[in-house]
Amino acid sequence: MRVAVVGSGFAGSLLARVLAVQGHDVVLLERGTHPRFAIGESSTPLANLALERLAQRYGLDDCYDLAAHGRWVARFPELRRGLKRGFTFYRHHAGRPFAVDGSRTERLLVAASPNDHIADNHWLRADVDHHFVRAAVAASVEYRDRTQVTADTLKALRADFVVDASGPGGFMARQLAIPSALTRMHTNAGLLYSHFDGVRLFSDVVPGLSPGPYPDDWAAVHHIIDEGWMYSLRFDHGVTSAGFLLKKRAAGTPDEIWHHLLQRYPTIGRLFGDAKPLMRLAYKPRIQHRLTRAAGKGWAMLPHAYAFVDPLFSTGIAWSLRAIERLGLLFENGGPTEQHLARYDALLSAEADQIDRLVAGAYQAMARFDLFAAHAMIYFAAVSFAEIRQRLLQDNAWSGFLGVGDPELGGLPRASLRRLRHARTPADRRAFVKWVSKAIAPRNVCGLADPGAHGLYPVDLDVLVQRHRVLGVSREALVSALPALRA
Numbered sequence: 009m010r011v012a013v014v015g016s017g018f019a020g021s022l023l024a025r026v027l028a029v030q031g032h033d034v035v036l037l038e039r040g041t042h043p044r045f046a047i048g049e050s051s052t053p054l055a056n057l058a059l060e061r062l063a064q065r066y067g068l069d070d071c072y073d074l075a076a077h078g079r080w081v082a083r084f085p086e087l088r089r090g091l092k093r094g095f096t097f098y099r100h101h102a103g104r105p106f107a108v109d110g111s112r113t114e115r116l117l118v119a120a121s122p123n124d125h126i127a128d129n130h131w132l133r134a135d136v137d138h139h140f141v142r143a144a145v146a147a148s149v150e151y152r153d154r155t156q157v158t159a160d161t162l163k164a165l166r167a168d169f170v171v172d173a174s175g176p177g178g179f180m181a182r183q184l185a186i187p188s189a190l191t192r193m194h195t196n197a198g199l200l201y202s203h204f205d206g207v208r209l210f211s212d213v214v215p216g217l218s219p220g221p222y223p224d225d226w227a228a229v230h231h232i233i234d235e236g237w238m239y240s241l242r243f244d245h246g247v248t249s250a251g252f253l254l255k256k257r258a259a260g261t262p263d264e265i266w267h268h269l270l271q272r273y274p275t276i277g278r279l280f281g282d283a284k285p286l287m288r289l290a291y292k293p294r295i296q297h298r299l300t301r302a303a304g305k306g307w308a309m310l311p312h313a314y315a316f317v318d319p320l321f322s323t324g325i326a327w328s329l330r331a332i333e334r335l336g337l338l339f340e341n342g343g344p345t346e347q348h349l350a351r352y353d354a355l356l357s358a359e360a361d362q363i364d365r366l367v368a369g370a371y372q373a374m375a376r377f378d379l380f381a382a383h384a385m386i387y388f389a390a391v392s393f394a395e396i397r398q399r400l401l402q403d404n405a406w407s408g409f410l411g412v413g414d415p416e417l418g419g420l421p422r423a424s425l426r427r428l429r430h431a432r433t434p435a436d437r438r439a440f441v442k443w444v445s446k447a448i449a450p451r452n453v454c455g456l457a458d459p460g461a462h463g464l465y466p467v468d469l470d471v472l473v474q475r476h477r478v479l480g481v482s483r484e485a486l487v488s489a490l491p492a493l494r495a
């Protein structure tokens with residue numbers, strides 16, 4: 009088939025390469041050029057598993073090496089990245105430094121890997137996306153950059169199928185006048201962001217923290233504040249990607265808002281006070297987008313062209329890779345039929361709703377850290393259960409992302425959001441925490457929502473073995489499969 013892929017972010021380039029490896033005739037069209045700055049940097053275990061599967065299925069050995077920190081550094085030292093050992097959350101309060109207060113410290117650390125070697129990475133997208141484009145070209149994808157793609161361009165290319173990988177560029181939405189579905193989204197936040205040099209380590213600014221399952225800063229760090237939250241992703245070469253997600257735009261220029269927030273939250277102020285932005289701080293009003301269709305006869309969108317919710321929980325890369333696996337499978341068998349595309353469309357729609365409810369619940373919970381930490385357990389239960397199943401048992405690319413279609417997990421983000429909207433008193437909050445613990449129990453493979461953990465969750469294989477029944481396997485079968493978790 010002749011396939012045109014519009015947009016050469018990592019996702020468009022990787023899908024183009026997969027299709028070329030299958031023998032399709034692929035043209036990759038980009039309006040800009042590489043290398044170029046992009047955000048959306050923090051990967052997760054589910055993203056890395058998808059990369060490994062794509063590597064294995066299509067012989068893409070670079071993808072295998074990019075799926076773990078140690079392999080990445082050894083094979084591609086020139087591609088900049090940051091070690092990501094887990095998810096770190098802190099709750100800050102206006103006018104007060106972050107308080108270390110024993111088990112009441114508002115800190116949550118959830119490890120995503122047992123050691124640095126097989127850890128996840130933050131991707132410096134300028135380097136990584138450029139790599140994927142070059143790899144696509146090496147696999148015989150025809151690449152045209154600085155191209156304004158129009159309906160006439162596609163006609164001239166005689167493409168049998170078009171993949172929209174233009175992200176928020178919204179290529180297909182304009183071509184086909186696809187209506188927006190933004191009104192169905194609960195999440196609503198603007199973004200103030202840049203890359204910075206000289207961000208201090210949290211442990212230097214806040215001494216006395218009890219040792220966690222990994223060094224706090226080598227993670228996707230989330231600072232929760234009254235106005236929303238801030239992400240901070242540290243790359244190995246000393247640069248940090250950071251941005252505030254703000255529920256309401258404050259008055260002033262991006263610089264003024266930035267300095268106001270740094271003053272209002274003294275610990276964040278100390279972390280970033282001497283840091284230099286490497287490019288002008290930028291503000292984007294509402295960053296969410298969502299369309300009413302993701303696929304139709306002769307075309308399909310990758311997730312970021314179809315919908316984007318929020319960086320909270322780092323869902324974008326993993327979701328994009330899942331969609332690449334699905335489309336890859338459809339193209340293996342002669343190309344997607346309308347029935348396949350309808351299935352793809354319905355699944356992406358359900359997954360976009362799921363991410364939105366999960367994130368909206370987190371925003372709802374942010375006012376109280378106990379609520380937030382409990383709600384976050386729904387995300388961690390869904391991804392850890394999926395990860396272990398994919399690693400140890402079987403994988404099916406059509407199983408839903410974040411518990412979509414799972415009778416135990418599927419309804420939890422919606423139920424949680426509803427409950428959070430009514431959790432006002434301390435008794436309500438205690439009841440919510442209990443409810444989450446019970447609700448995730450049928451899928452809780454890693455001992456989440458444990459009051460005895462005091463917010464610090466390592467990767468603990470003994471707990472996994474104890475919970476073998478949750479996975480539906482015998483203790484012996486699980487023990488014999490354990491090496492797959494350490495590879």
Ligand SMILES: Cc1cc2nc3c(=O)[nH]c(=O)nc-3n(C[C@H](O)[C@H](O)[C@H](O)COP(=O)(O)OP(=O)(O)OC[C@H]3O[C@@H](n4cnc5c(N)ncnc54)[C@H](O)[C@@H]3O)c2cc1C
Pocket residue numbers: 014015016017018019020037038039040046047048049050051155156157173174175176177178179199251295310311312313316318319322323324325326328
């Ligand atoms: C603030 C923010 C933070 C994020 N953080 C994370 C995170 O920590 N972890 C995570 O997993 N995900 C994150 N994401 C999501 C992540 O950015 C996306 O999942 C990822 O970028 C998807 O890659 P892509 O290749 O599909 O699209 P993009 O990276 O958006 O690439 C689209 C490409 O298409 C090109 N293009 C656009 N329009 C056209 C056109 N008309 N013609 C030709 N080319 C066109 C663009 O120039 C670009 O090169 C974040 C997103 C945002 C907004």
